[in-house]
Amino acid sequence: MNSYFKNILQAIKTTWKGFQVTFSHFRKAFRKQKPVFITENTYFQQNTGRVTLEYPKEKLPTPEIGRYKLYNEIDDCIVCDKCAKICPVNCIEIEPIKATEEFGKTSDGTSKRIYAAKFDIDMAKCCFCGLCTTVCPTECLIMTDEYDYTVSDITLHNFHFANMSQAEIAEKKALYEKYLQEKEETKKQTAKEKTQKEHHQTESKDKVVFKPKFKPKS
Numbered sequence: 001m002n003s004y005f006k007n008i009l010q011a012i013k014t015t016w017k018g019f020q021v022t023f024s025h026f027r028k029a030f031r032k033q034k035p036v037f038i039t040e041n042t043y044f045q046q047n048t049g050r051v052t053l054e055y056p057k058e059k060l061p062t063p064e065i066g067r068y069k070l071y072n073e074i075d076d077c078i079v080c081d082k083c084a085k086i087c088p089v090n091c092i093e094i095e096p097i098k099a100t101e102e103f104g105k106t107s108d109g110t111s112k113r114i115y116a117a118k119f120d121i122d123m124a125k126c127c128f129c130g131l132c133t134t135v136c137p138t139e140c141l142i143m144t145d146e147y148d149y150t151v152s153d154i155t156l157h158n159f160h161f162a163n164m165s166q167a168e169i170a171e172k173k174a175l176y177e178k179y180l181q182e183k184e185e186t187k188k189q190t191a192k193e194k195t196q197k198e199h200h201q202t203e204s205k206d207k208v209v210f211k212p213k214f215k216p217k218s
């Protein structure tokens with residue numbers, strides 16, 4: 001009989017203990033961990049509370065040196081093509097149009113002489129090596145901390161940075177064509193003038209100069 005009541009008491013004790021453990025976790029579950037950056041000392045000390053973030057309202061801080069989505073500040077781009085050349089997967093496509101003269105400066109004072117009719121980066125192909133950002137002379141090509149750019153159509157991962165209208169592209173192309181034609185005509189004209197001058201000089205050399213001959217007096 002004694003052991004019967006002892007067992008009941010033991011059951012109540014263990015049930016109570018179980019409830020205590022459950023309720024302590026239940027209470028902690030309502031507390032929430034603060035999203036802290038991995039370099040902070042408290043990062044690994046936060047071992048209680050919910051770790052789930054209410055994304056996208058809340059986001060974990062991302063490291064400054066992270067490689068996420070490329071961005072080109074096109075106004076500072078001199079369309080030098082270095083980024084496209086170094087890209088190991090050819091995901092940068094540039095269509096340059098040469099200007100006939102300097103048409104502006106970047107924010108670091110570099111002259112702009114080439115327009116970008118097209119500047120596309122296909123992030124679906126990008127392997128995030130970051131090489132393009134290291135060779136950019138004006139530092140206009142950067143990796144941003146934007147990591148969520150989910151799309152339903154993969155072609156939407158091809159981002160366009162050029163900001164010229166079709167009319168502007170046509171105008172700048174025509175201007176450069178005209179400049180090339182004028183240059184070619186000037187070249188032809190100079191060559192023609194040179195040939196004429198040389199011809200004239202040869203003619204003058206070959207011309208028989210009249211030299212009166214005098215008979216020797218006998």
Ligand code: SF4
Nearest residue numbers: 087126127129130132
């Ligand atoms: S990060 Fe690498 S793969 Fe991506 S665009 Fe730049 S060079 Fe190409």
Ligand code: SF4
Nearest residue numbers: 077078080081083136
């Ligand atoms: S390397 Fe920089 S400046 Fe040159 S084309 Fe690429 S983004 Fe533009």
